[in-house]
Amino acid sequence: MENVNVAELVERLGSDEDAVRKMAVFKLQGNIGDPSFADLFIAEGGLTRLKYLTLNASGNTLAYSLTSFSRLLDVDKGWECVDVELVERVINILRGAMSICVSVVSHPHAGGRNSPQPDMFGFRALKPAIAIYPQFLEMLVSRLSSADHALCANALQLINSLMRDSITHDSEAEWPKFIQRLQDLGVIRAVYNLMQDSALQDLAHPLLEFQSLTKVLLRKWKEIPLNQEKPEHRRALKGIHLASNQKGSEEVLEKEKESTNTTSNAADDAKRSKRHHPEKWRRLGFESESPATEFYGVGFLGMMDLADYVRSHQDEFQKMLLEQSTKPSRQRCPIARASLAVTSILYEHFEVDKSEMDDSKNYMLMDSRSSLDRLFRPLLLHWTRLHVAGLQAFFRMWKATAAELDDLDKLIELVRILIESVVGGAARTKDVQDVEEELANYEYARLRELQMELLELTYEDAWGQHLRQVREELHHEALQFVKEQRTRCLLRGAWFSLEAGSGSKSDPVTTAKASNASHQYVQLSHNRRYLHFGEFNSLGERAPELDALPEKIDLSAVSSVVSNISAPDNTSTSTVKTAPRAATKITIHGYAPSSTSHGQGHNHSNSKHHRSTSRSTAKEIILLVLRPSSHSEASEWLDGLLMLLNQQPITSETTKLIDLVGNYGLKIRLLNVRFDDATFAGEAPPVPGRGGVG
Incomplete structure (x- = not known):
């Protein structure tokens, strides 16, 4: 500092000649880092002239001015000159500098024959500078967090250019080191945050390129075969x-060997201890x-x-x-x-x-x-x-x-x-x-459900028409299966509670005689044509025999089955309401049989003619009322009766059962057929015999 006249230096900073200003600011950058020199420089009015050069100079004069200003701020002086104008100037310089670097790095290596400096292109052009200024890459990555989107985009574009050039032209031993260095500096986290940011549109081009370069890296690593010589x-x-x-x-293995071979000597034990684990x-x-x-x-x-x-x-x-x-x-x-x-x-x-x-x-x-x-x-x-x-x-x-x-x-x-x-x-x-x-x-169960859904979609795309046909067939089979199950519930019979006025309405005498009864037993006949029932004072230990039931209803005389069981999303002739479980009832409507047909001696050959003529004149009445004790039983009997009358089931419980059976059938078929199986083409395989099958 003794050799520098501060007042003279400040005066030269304001000279009209660029060479004089350049030499003055060059000397300034070497001394301004001294706090005492900085104080004298500011006292002589040098701060105003330094700011002017920073805002207006170019070339080396600008570079020396930026360095001087930076070192002045490092000693915590000159902050009064830092304003919006100065910051914008610095950022514009940085943007331009990065753009030049991008152009240099991105320039193809194969230049013309007259190119004077072929080494001044690509990543190798920046390598010497990066070696001198190792903090350059750190600074570059830090710019990815800048609120200035243009500056951020330029920084990312330069990083992309450096990565691409390194991957393309560096040796297999060099480019992974450079990529690892960038990752250590936090480039992954910075770009990840940018991709999730709301300002994605402004950075779309360089972000897309970085994403593509990530795939390039993954491809290169995958294409390198594992070689134990490396x-x-x-x-x-x-x-x-x-x-x-x-x-x-290995110690566990040695103990196992010792337990099976107790005669091994010390030399063998020592040799075995050096041996590798066999697995x-x-x-x-x-x-x-x-x-x-x-x-x-x-x-x-x-x-x-x-x-x-x-x-x-x-x-x-x-x-x-x-x-x-x-x-x-x-x-x-x-x-x-x-x-x-x-x-x-x-x-x-x-x-x-x-x-x-x-x-x-x-x-x-x-x-x-x-x-x-x-x-x-x-x-x-x-x-x-x-x-x-x-x-x-x-x-x-x-x-x-x-x-x-x-x-x-x-x-x-x-x-x-x-x-x-x-x-x-x-x-x-x-x-x-x-x-x-x-x-x-x-959850594993949820994953399995998703797997089956995807499997169905996959086969739907490949075999759409055939799969729909299979699904329809399986639904029909499921419907017949459930119909048989519900019918067997009726064949098995069940007890129902009685209330005053319930039971058969076809015979007032019988109803009056059995007015003290509290239960009734109902059972479908073996030929599935009649519904037998009888009323009893109490539940017996054993179900009554079919012959012991005094009353019966010819199902051909039934006109409708009405219930107040809830049946969402279904329509039928039945009354659909929601009622408390205790109030659930099933009402069977039909036509009262004539005196000739009610007895045991009814002539079957004339029954059809009689029904056709009587229904045109007879009035529909309640033939029987059932009061199930549970929702499940109500579903079995209501849908069982409807399906016997060739009507569709209406309760949600039966519908779910039909869907469950059909879906399981479809899944079993899908799981046993490979996607590339020509199941619907060519000749069917021979059916195996039953020999040896239980």
């Missing part, structure tokens, strides 16, 4: 092995002792997912292995295979193989907020967390269903449906933590 691959496998705490299981990899859930071959479908991406789970949930991993070691091999949960399956499920769910060209075309068609909500998938950025949540859901279902190795494919399919439902159904603004909780709490 140090990083070998380290990843070794890390999984070490995290399994295999020493404890070193199979105990972790691999199918063989050569795990590298099992990563064929998911490549190094599958290894990364498994290694990350083992590293971040080591206690859970070791506890599971310890629990599984006590079970027979067929009942042990294949942790490694489950992990690889979840990786594959996520890969297919997010359509990672879909090209960037498809994403770009979709964006061109997206012009509304709802369209953007469908296009952007923020959860893709939290791939690792979704993998862990999906894997833990697999473990939970394995335990809940007491599954065995033969059930592995079935459980994988359930996890696929779970992820499609929860992750696929999540709104753009839904937080990843909420998705994790939903995956963890999804």
Whole structure:
């Protein structure tokens, strides 16, 4: 500071010559960081001239001015000059600087032959500067949180350009390090927040590109085959092995061997202690002792997912292995295979193989907020967390269903449906933590119902016409099944309570004689043509014989069956009302039989003619009133009588039973037919014989 005249320096800052101003501000940036120099500089009026240069200068003069102003603020001085005008100027400079960087990084490597500086394009153009200023990337990521959308978009566009160039041109050992560095700086969380923000429209282009680049990364990791000759691959496998705490299981194995071979000498014991566990990899859930071959479908991406789970949930991993070691091999949960399956499920769910060209075309068609909500998938950025949540859901279902190795494919399919439902159904603004909780709490029974619904929809699309035909056939079969069940309830007979004035109205004499009766017994005849009944003073220990029932009703004489049982969403000739259970009753209406037909000597050959002539003149009366003791019994008798009269059942209980039987029949057929089975084409397979069948 002794060699610098502050007053002279301030005077040169206001010179008309740019060279003089540039040299003055160059000297200023080296001294302004000293608080005492800063005080003298402000006292001489230098702050006003420095602000003027910051707002109006260009080139190196502007760069030196910005540096000087920054260092002045670092010593907590000059804040009185910070205003809206200054901030806007700085942001505009930053936007322009980032735009230039984007152009430089995005410029194709293959320049013309006359290009003077071919190394000044792509990521390699920025590498020297990033090496000198390591905080550059941190600053760049921090700009993603800026409230200035244009600045934020430029920063993200530059990050995209750096990522793309690094992935395309760096070696296999270099680009993962750069990507990891960006992730460590928090780029995933920052972009995730932007995708969930309400200002999505302003950042749509760079956000879509980042989402596409994420898929590019996943594809590259998947396409890298696992190779134990590569140090990083070998380290990843070794890390999984070490995290399994295999020493404890080896001690258990040694004890088992000692119990079966007590004659081993000390030398043999020492040799055995160095030997690997015979199921070193199979105990972790691999199918063989050569795990590298099992990563064929998911490549190094599958290894990364498994290694990350083992590293971040080591206690859970070791506890599971310890629990599984006590079970027979067929009942042990294949942790490694489950992990690889979840990786594959996520890969297919997010359509990672879909090209960037498809994403770009979709964006061109997206012009509304709802369209953007469908296009952007923020959860893709939290791939690792979704993998862990999906894997833990697999473990939970394995335990809940007491599954065995033969059930592995079935459980994988359930996890696929779970992820499609929860992750696929999540709104753009839904937080990843909420998705994790939903995956963890999804009920197995509800998942199975969803599986059957999806199965029906799948077959509906493939076999629509045939499936509708099958459904109609099964509904008819279910209707006949329930009709038979209800009819057998009538054949079995039942006791009903009597109230004053109830019973048969066809014979006033009988009614008066049995006025003291409190119960009646009703039963359908074996030929299903007559309804026999009788009234009794009390319930007998045994049901009365059919011949002991003095009265009967010819069902051909019944005109209608009326009840006050609730039957929502059904229409029929019956009166439909809601009544208390104690007041439930079924009233059978019909035509009073003539004296000739009422007795035992009725001539059947003349019955049809008699009915046709009598109904035209006879008056409809109440033939019988039944008072069921329960809603279930009322449903059985009401619908049983209606179905005997070839009418549709009306109670909700019977309707649910018909639907249940029909749906189960459909599900059984669907579960026993493969999707690619030519069930409705070609010749039917031969029907197996019944030999040996019980």
